[in-house]
Amino acid sequence: MKQIFGLLCLIFCTIPVCAQQSNSRVITPFDANWKFALSDYKKASNAGFNDKSWRVLDLPHDWSIEGKNLQTEQGGGNVGYFPTGIGWYRKTFDISNLNKDKKIRIEFDGVYENSEIWINGTYLGKRPYGYTSFSYDLTPYLKPKGNVVSVRVDNSHQPNSRWYSGSGIYRHVRLVETNQIHFEKWGIFSYTKEIGDDRATLSIKASVANEKTIAMDKVMIKNVLYTKSGVEVASSQSSIDLKANTTKEVEQEIAVSNPALWSLDNPNLYTLASYVYVNGNEEDCELNTIGIRTIQCDVNKGFLLNGERVKMKGVNLHHDAGAVGTAVPERVWERRIEILKSGGCNAIRTSHNPPAPEFLDLCDQLGILVMDEAFDEWLVGKRDYSYKLYFANWYEQDLKAMLLRDRNHPSVVMWSIGNEIPDQGTAEGSELAKKMIAICHSLDPTRLVTAGNDNIAADKNRATEEYLAAYENDIVGYNYPDRYHERRELLYSIDKAKYLNRRVVATETSGIGGNRVRTAIPSMSGFNLRRGSSAVTQLIDVEQRWKFTLLNDYVIGDFIWTGIDYYGETFWPSRGASSGYLDNCGFKKDGYYFFKSIWTNEPVLHLTSNWNREGEEGKVVPVICFTNCSEVELFINNNSYGVKTFEFPRTGNSGNWNSYEPEKVFTSTADLHLAWDVVYQPGEIKAVGKKDGKEYVSRIVTTGAPIKIRLSADRDVIKALPSDVAHITVEILDKNDNLVPYADNLVKFEIDGAVIIGVESGNLSNLSSVKAHERKAYGGLCQAILQAKKEGVFYFKAISEGLQSAELEITAIK
Secondary structure, three states: OOEOHHHHHHHOOOOOOOOEEOOOOEEEEOOOOEEEEOOOOOOOOOOOOOOOOOEEEOOOOOOHHHOOOOOOOOOHHHHOOOOOEEEEEEEEEOOOOOOOOOEEEEEEOOOEOOEEEEEOOEEEEEEOOOOOOEEEEOHHHOOOOOEEEEEEEEEOOOOOOOOOOOOEOOOOEEEEEEOOEEEEEEEEEEEEEEEOOOEEEEEEEEEEEEOOOOOEEEEEEEEEEEOOOOEEEEEEEEEEEEOOOEEEEEEEEEEEEOOOOEOOOOEOOEEEEEEEEEOOEEEEEEEEEEOOOOEEEEOOOEEEEOOEEOOEEEEEEOOOOHHHOOOOOHHHHHHHHHHHHHOOOOEEEEOOOOOOHHHHHHHHHHOOEEEEEOOOOOOOOOOOOOHHHOHHHHHHHHHHHHHHHHOOOOOEEEEEEEEOOHHHHOHHHHHHHHHHHHHHHHHOOOOEEEEEEOOOOOOOOOOOHHHHHOOOOOOEEEEOOOOOOOHHHHOOHHHHHHOOOOOEEEEEEEOOOOOOOOOOOOOOOOOOOOOOOHHHHHHHHHHHHHHHHHHOOOEEEEEEEOOEOEEOOOOOOOOEEOOOOEOOOOOEOHHHHHHHHHHOOOOOEEEOOOOOOOOOOOOEEEEEEEEOOOEEEEEEOOEEEEEEEOOOOOOOOOOOOOOOOOOOOOOOOOOOOEEEEEEOOOOEEEEEEEEOOEEEEEEEEOOOOOOEEEEEEOOOEEEOOOOOOEEEEEEEEOOOOOEOOOOOOEEEEEEEOOEEEEEEOOOOOOOOOOOOOEEEOEOOEEEEEEEOOOOEEEEEEEEOOOOEOEEEEEEEEO
16 A cells, blocks of 8 residues: 655645645745735736835735725626726746746736736736636746746726625636646546446546657656545556647546545545556656546436436526625635535536635535636626626637636536526527537537526517527526416426437525524514515415425425625625525524524524514514424414424335324425514423423523624634634624524624724625724624634633624734
């Protein structure tokens, strides 16, 4: 057994924090010590430009999140009234031991948008799309000392997005040094060819470049598979001849005995080390994290992972993360994905653009399925200065960049080439769909392709038959499949009866979001469930659609809009959209518990009502319970309001007539929630539920006045790295330690030994800066995100006038 602990420790770190060193390839993080100015300078591309007065910062960086929300901002509600504009970045660096036989490139994971790059005054190129990863060869222009890379970012043409895009170099940057014989960028592609009882076969394609002026004979390509702990489990090798200045693709197979499969519950990962040798000398070594698994989308059985049917219980996510904007430390995404998964979510659609590479790394590690999406529009645009201006010239490059970069991720199980594309109703749209689907299959034969189509049954601009036919060997994606006419009840069944071999997935659907402070079913004057309301109607629509989804195997899954609140797509004075079942702090709303009750078997018993209803004494108010308990009894101040029963799916006869296994629940509702109309009186509301012979209790009380602050952290030990943070939850409590649901106290923060990189509360109408050291609570809660710049113990204190303060200790380690 061979072990490669040195290399593997780099692969399995969340963020590259030190250079990856091998005999042949050096990857150096390039995030630190950039100069930045938020203005346009005509001569800033010149190497000798004076940038001494510019701000020094580390990447990733989003300048929009640092500015004020103003109603006059050109992007308007599309981007949450945040500022945009033009910015410049510059970095001076040396290359020690510069070797003319080496190749050095600079890689950008994402720059929003219209980036232009210079090295030592020489123009390298432009990339309009803000979500594409790209690179440039620096080799011909470098010198041993005093190199200057200059980046102009132009996000001034507004509006160009329907949601908050952020501005700047908001993802990681690195330098990659290789020899002249090397693997092409994103040139390694590995996938599981088959899995047997105790054996798996991996197929590996490797593109090898020879940039020398002479041919090279007997170049050996070797692939070695290692476990996470560094134990070699399989390998293969072969030799090729490489002509001068050419690239050649090599195919190999690796047989793996007793493989540990990648799955949702056990996301086992391996490291694939790919080597190039010439005359016994290592010329290149590239490491890729992979998972061994099979995927299939069956026209009748739906999605199969390793041969087992999995219903995709999905959410849509935009790429901002609350107070940090789009420059998101990895721990922020990790925490968010963990919370989503704890509620039964197993799939994410990256609406509506390729995500950061580390986001997919986390999905690999945590066991989440991903629909990787490329575009929000094609030729027909949605905003004046959006991607429509660049699509014709750039879509092939941008699509290929996503496919090549992301195809080794086991979490990625489906490609999406668009969202609510107006072109779906045009002749050009069907041709474009065919071309892009063909590109996807040419670079990745293992995954099917879809798009989020909102006009399949629309009365206007309906998707053409030719357009939908482009997906018939892939997957037809439905946005809001229950929106039109009889489809409110029948959904996909109309099309499935007509197209028996159609694969279907709900790419985007309505969820249960709304304001965290208000309940899922808000209190209304004279409100009664029997009279109905828009909130109740939406809840019923969601429940009916999910019944259909869970009961019909051919439906691959459903991705609700959205998992988490996001900035943008709003109206003044709001900064964002509250469609998530988590707010933009990651605090849970009522909708979280609804979906957890139908997505998991874990006991759920959640009362949605706020029991601080001063002025409503004696009025009839609704009480809603999201639960998967078979029966629930409701008490108000120890007085019973009766037992309600629930079962989904309902049990039919087993064996003989009127015989049931498991025991039948005689249900009191066909809904997926329980409801009571009660007379409001202050005190305590309590639900007592029973599930599988066990009893569970949920309580809400009428609270007293705010008295004190309580602090808690998601982790009290963090690493002193840019990738790591501590999320501090601030709670406003009464004298009995109950969260006060109406508390909006201004809380000020003091920190010793670390920095606050963002503050939020989930209140999208609070226009104060998320970079301040204070925040008004919302619904009794707010949040501060801390980052350690060095090792040590530091103290975080929260103070509010009239309240008992609180202090928390956090330790930062290497």
